[in-house]
Structures are given as structure tokens and as C-alpha cells.
Amino acid sequence: MSTATAQLTFDELGTPLRDTTFVVVDLETTGGSAGADAITEIGAVKIRGGQVIGELATLVDSGRGVPPMIAELTGITTAMLVGAPSVRTVLPSFLEFAAGAVLVAHNAPFDTGFLRAACTEMGIAWPRPPVLCTVKLARRVLTRDEAPSVRLSALAQLFHATTTPTHRALDDARATVDVLHALLERVGNLGVHSLEELLAFLPEVTAGQRRKRGLAEHLPHSPGVYLFRGPGEEVLYVGTATDLHRRVRSYFTGSETRRRIREMVNLAVRVDHVECAHPLEAGVRELRLLGAHAPPYNRRSTHPHRRWWVVLTDEAFPRLSVVRTEREGALGPFRSRGGASEAAELLAGASGLRTCTPRISARTPRGSPCALHEMGRCAAPCAGLQSADAYGAGPRAVAAVVAGTDDAVLHTVRTRVEELAGAGRFESAATARDQVVALVQVLRRRQRLGALAAVDELVAARRDGAGGWHLVVVRAGRLAAAGHAARGVAPVPLVELLVASAETVVPGPGPLRGAPEEEVALVARWLEAPGTRLVRTSGPWAEPASGAGSWGAWAQRAGAAAQEAVHPLGRGWP
Known part of the structure; x- marks a missing residue:
């Protein structure tokens, strides 16, 4: 006799429901407020593959009296709880019983709320199991005509449960098991065969999403890139996945709640894919496809070449210019012109570079000093007050800090921030500090990525x-x-x-x-x-020793200080 396991169909994604362990739990309490009221009884049934594999039931000494109305409803009196184990004894046993299983309850927020409150009181971390609410599932599966009420007693009668709910924990848990099995039969007819699909089924799914589920059927269970195409063969959306079939199929379930993506799914007529050797290849291919197609429903990376760079101009008295084209020795890339201009201004101020735009001849400088010269922020090479050789120290300092061979410029801007803070100009110091942090970050990125590209x-x-x-x-x-x-x-x-x-x-x-x-x-x-x-x-892969990487720890601390609104210099300024 063959013992081979039957091959899963495409519909059996993730963990098949027949292989999923559920723990159906019901609690009785002294009232309806978790934290204020207490658990008086726990009943739980563990099931897998339609079979009961374990049960747990116990009264719980709540340490308080049971209100008469609750006693009348449940039949549990204060006297019955005397000598019962406390929640400190019962809760760890229940958590062990339910470990690794999906937690199921009728009106799950009520039961899980009490269990979480008990964990908090005892200092136990809530294990965050997957939770399934049979009330919500019933409302998704059953019509109002078929089930005007989704109370446990009404559903147990509708599905001919073998156990009648009695407001006692184990009886109600057993009745919920029958209700769960009946509901799972219903969702199976709707194409839900795995735990992941079941949990995703609870949110509302549009008719358009359901109609498009077949678009995922041809996709393999392997990493790669997928492309949703519209009626004119245009690429609507590009994404990556470690499991192409499972990821694309999720767009047609309730787990997809983004309005733009639902709109995209309604427009799509086909899903193409490219299988990849591993997630890195998938990520790179995604970036390249985004750049090639600029899909309208992708929000990021659709224009990877729209970047800005800061460069030294090629003239006798170089200045910093913001350009679109990458060049040797450039600083960047920046995602906005404003960010590039701010970095250029900071570097120019720290290195003594001019910020005016006229081209200055090294032989016969003409012009008169501007206001910046009077403020001590420019040596006025335009008026012949600074030679090309003397001016050259500034461009060399900028080139060195960009290349990572000398960080003197960073020390200069740090000193300026310290001076502002020392003078009590904390707002100005904080603004300058943030500019330095931004500069360090872009220098670090440029040197780190440049080292690999080299x-x-x-x-x-x-x-x-x-x-x-x-x-x-x-x-x-x-x-x-x-x-x-x-x-x-x-x-x-x-x-x-x-x-x-x-x-x-x-x-x-x-x-x-x-x-x-x-x-x-x-x-x-x-x-x-x-x-x-x-x-x-083929050669060494190394970053410069005097590069911005040595300033990374400070930039992180200074950035944290900015968020916490503490002293502008932050903690541990280098």
C-alpha cells in the first residue's frame, strides 16, 4: 500500500485547514468588562482534521463573589469556586494547551480580552496567536434570512450541533466546535482551503476581486516578480514575492484593503511573472521594471533617475552647483533639489567657497565686493582680493570630504553649531545640527555605495x-x-x-x-x-577611513536628540 502524501492543489495554499490545529475556548466571568471583572470558568477543545484531540475544563477561583444575575445565568455560584484553582494556576496551563494553535471563540474579542488582561496582571507576555471569531465568520458566510441571529444558541440550532449551549464553558466550547465545522464547510465551497485564506476571508471582498482569482492560477510557488497588466497590455503594477502564487492570490482576498490596489485589480486582465533565483534578484528586477514602465499604481521607485547631484564647477574659482547628471567627484544623489541646494550651501559656508554665479577669470578679476564680503563670508575673489591658489584650499576641502579622505569640513560645521549653542541661540543651533546630520547621512550613503560600485x-x-x-x-x-x-x-x-x-x-x-x-x-x-x-x-571593497562612516554614531544620536527636543548638541557629541 502506498504511503505517499497526496500532492496539494493550487487552491491549498499555506497551511491546509485539515492540518490546522484549532483550540476553541469559552469563558465564564463575573461580568463583561475585562480587567474589572474576573474569569470563573475556562473550557477549551482542541481539534484538528475534524477530530477532537484534547479538552480542558476547570472552574477558576476569581477571588470575588459571583453576582446573582450571573449566577442565575450560568449556574456558577460563589460557593462552587471555593477550593478551585486560581487564575495564576489555570492560565499557564491553558496557554500551554493552546500553544501553536489557532484560537477560536464565539465573540472572540470578549474571551481574548479577558485572557490578555489576565496575562497582563500576571506579567505574562500574550503569545499573540491567530484568532478566529465564529461570530464574524458566520456574518461573512450566512445571509440574514438564513441566520437572523448569530448568537451561539441560534447557530447551534441551525447547524444541529450535538451539544446544546448552557452558558457553561465546556458545553459552549463544544457547541462552538460544531458551529466552526459547519462554517468551514461553507467557506470551503467558496474556495477557502488554507488557514491563510481563512484569516484573510473575514474582511469584505469585492465582486471584482473574486472574479479575478483565476489570474493567479498559472503562477508558480517560487520567488520572483509579478506584473499586473491592463486591457491595453500596459503595466499597472509591479511587485515581488517569495511565493508568486500565494502573493498574487492575496490580491483577490479580503486581506487586500487598499483602495488604489482594489481599483488596479478591477482593471487587470493578466498577470505576468518572472521567476528569480532568490529575493535579491527579484528586488533588482522589480526596480528595473519600475524604471522601465513607471506603473501608475506603484507609489515608489517609478522614476529612479530623477535625482540631483552637487558638483564643483570647472573654472578658476570653482563653486558648487546642483545638477541632474552624475559626474566624477559628485555628492549625492539627492531626491530633491532643495536638499541638494541646502547641502551645497552648508559645504560652501564651511569651506569658504563663493556662492555667486558669475564666471571669474583668474587673470583679470573684475567687480566689487558684495555684501557677503562685508559679512566675512566671502574673500571676494571677484574683486581680486583672493588669488586662485589661496581660493583653491576650499574646493580641495570639499573634494576631500566628499571622497572621504579628510573630514575637516565636518569638524568646521560642528564647531559652528557649538558656537551657536554656546551663545544661547538654541533654535539656530538645532537647525544647523539637523543640516549637519543630513549632510553626514548623504556623505555616508555616497561613500558606502561608491565603494561597492568601484x-x-x-x-x-x-x-x-x-x-x-x-x-x-x-x-x-x-x-x-x-x-x-x-x-x-x-x-x-x-x-x-x-x-x-x-x-x-x-x-x-x-x-x-x-x-x-x-x-x-x-x-x-x-x-x-x-x-x-x-x-x-576583482579588487578591494573598502570605504575610506576618514569618511562619514566614522560620524555615523554621532548622526544617529543627534537625530534622536532632535526627535526628543533636547539640547541641540545631543548626547555624546564627538
Whole structure:
């Protein structure tokens, strides 16, 4: 006789309901307010695959009297609780009984509210199990004509439950088990066959979402990128998933509540996909597709090349200019022109660079000093009061701080903030501090990503968690190839094959060598994550020792100080 397990169908996503363990619980209490009232009885039934596999029932000494009205309703009197275990004894036993299961209750917020309040009182962390409310499920499955009331007694009668509810915990839990099984039969007819789909089924699902569920049927259970296409073959939305089938199918369930995405689903006529070796490849492909198609329903990364850079102009008396095009020695990228202009102004002020725009000749400077000269903020090279050689110290200082070879400019701006704070100008000091923090952050990002982009070729690997390896080939900051050596497959030959077949990358100008910033950042995060191993590199992958990385801890502390509105210098100013 064969013992092979039947293969799951596409509809059986996640954890099949037949393999899910449920613990159906019911409580009796001294009243209806969790925290103010107390538990007097717990009844619970553990079920899996339609079978009862355990029960738990006990009275609980609440330490207080049972109100007459409650005693009349439940039959539990104060005298019955004398000698019963306290909640401090019962609660840990119940939590152990329910560990790893889905918690089910009729009007679940009532029962879970009392259980959470008891955990809080005892200093026990609430385990946050998945919770299923049979009242909500009944309202989603049954019409008002079929079930005018969703009280437990009414549903038990409707579904011919084998146990009649009696307002005693175990009886009511057993009745809820019968109600749950009947409701699960109903949702199974609606295509809900897994725990994940069941939990997602409770919110309202539009008719349009239901009609489009078939769009996910052809997708594999593997990582990759998916593209929703509209009636004119236009790309509406791009996303990534570790399980393409499960992720795309979730758009057609109640778990998707975003109005824009529901609108997109109603427009979609097809879902295309690209299988990927691992999540990094999926993330990079997503970025590239976003840049290529600019899907209207994606809110991020649809214009990855719309960035700003701060550069030194090529003239006798260079100044800082904000440009769109990446160049050698540029600072950036910035996501707004305003941010780039603010950084340029801060650097110019700290290094003595001029901020006027006329081109100044090194041989015959003309003009008269402006107000900035009178304020001591410019040496007036336009009037011949500063030579090109003397002026050159400023551009060199800016180039050095951008490259990470000298952080003297950062020390200068730090000193200015200290002087403002020392003079009691705390608001100005706080504003200056925030500008310095922003500058440090963009310098750090530029130097970190530039260091990776400077490596012509880098090969790395990371364990996949199942005995295999995720492999990447990175060239000039871009992902050039990705592969997966499954358990039992020798990774070294696959590495050689990936390198031989990797995308040819022609580096461009600038610190990122023409690579999109978001792609380099995504690759860098993957490489920097714990467990990643460098297989080989064509050259050293290293950041400058005097770069903004050495200011990272201070920037973090100063940023936290800004949020807490404390002294402008923050704690531990370097």
C-alpha cells in the first residue's frame, strides 16, 4: 500500500485547514468588562482534521463573589469556586494547551480580552496567536434570512450541533466546535482551503476581486516578480514575492484593503511573472521594471533617475552647483533639489567657497565686493582680493570630504553649531545640527555605495536556510547574475557558470559609475547582511577611513536628540 502524501492543489495554499490545529475556548466571568471583572470558568477543545484531540475544563477561583444575575445565568455560584484553582494556576496551563494553535471563540474579542488582561496582571507576555471569531465568520458566510441571529444558541440550532449551549464553558466550547465545522464547510465551497485564506476571508471582498482569482492560477510557488497588466497590455503594477502564487492570490482576498490596489485589480486582465533565483534578484528586477514602465499604481521607485547631484564647477574659482547628471567627484544623489541646494550651501559656508554665479577669470578679476564680503563670508575673489591658489584650499576641502579622505569640513560645521549653542541661540543651533546630520547621512550613503560600485566584479554567496546557497555576481554595483545551488549541488561549478554568463556591465561616470542608486543600495544591503560570504573580488571593497562612516554614531544620536527636543548638541557629541 502506498504511503505517499497526496500532492496539494493550487487552491491549498499555506497551511491546509485539515492540518490546522484549532483550540476553541469559552469563558465564564463575573461580568463583561475585562480587567474589572474576573474569569470563573475556562473550557477549551482542541481539534484538528475534524477530530477532537484534547479538552480542558476547570472552574477558576476569581477571588470575588459571583453576582446573582450571573449566577442565575450560568449556574456558577460563589460557593462552587471555593477550593478551585486560581487564575495564576489555570492560565499557564491553558496557554500551554493552546500553544501553536489557532484560537477560536464565539465573540472572540470578549474571551481574548479577558485572557490578555489576565496575562497582563500576571506579567505574562500574550503569545499573540491567530484568532478566529465564529461570530464574524458566520456574518461573512450566512445571509440574514438564513441566520437572523448569530448568537451561539441560534447557530447551534441551525447547524444541529450535538451539544446544546448552557452558558457553561465546556458545553459552549463544544457547541462552538460544531458551529466552526459547519462554517468551514461553507467557506470551503467558496474556495477557502488554507488557514491563510481563512484569516484573510473575514474582511469584505469585492465582486471584482473574486472574479479575478483565476489570474493567479498559472503562477508558480517560487520567488520572483509579478506584473499586473491592463486591457491595453500596459503595466499597472509591479511587485515581488517569495511565493508568486500565494502573493498574487492575496490580491483577490479580503486581506487586500487598499483602495488604489482594489481599483488596479478591477482593471487587470493578466498577470505576468518572472521567476528569480532568490529575493535579491527579484528586488533588482522589480526596480528595473519600475524604471522601465513607471506603473501608475506603484507609489515608489517609478522614476529612479530623477535625482540631483552637487558638483564643483570647472573654472578658476570653482563653486558648487546642483545638477541632474552624475559626474566624477559628485555628492549625492539627492531626491530633491532643495536638499541638494541646502547641502551645497552648508559645504560652501564651511569651506569658504563663493556662492555667486558669475564666471571669474583668474587673470583679470573684475567687480566689487558684495555684501557677503562685508559679512566675512566671502574673500571676494571677484574683486581680486583672493588669488586662485589661496581660493583653491576650499574646493580641495570639499573634494576631500566628499571622497572621504579628510573630514575637516565636518569638524568646521560642528564647531559652528557649538558656537551657536554656546551663545544661547538654541533654535539656530538645532537647525544647523539637523543640516549637519543630513549632510553626514548623504556623505555616508555616497561613500558606502561608491565603494561597492568601484569594484569591477564581486562574487558572493549566502545560505538559503535549506542546505543550499544563494549566489550573486555583482559588477560595478549592479547585479549581473544570480543563481541558486540547491542542497546537494556543488556551488563552485555554478559560480563559474554564473560568472561566464553574467551580464556585461559598461561602467559610466560618477561615484556610482552610472548604476541606479536604489539598485546599488539593495545589493549593498544583501552583501552586508550577516551570513553573506565573499567568494572573490576583482579588487578591494573598502570605504575610506576618514569618511562619514566614522560620524555615523554621532548622526544617529543627534537625530534622536532632535526627535526628543533636547539640547541641540545631543548626547555624546564627538
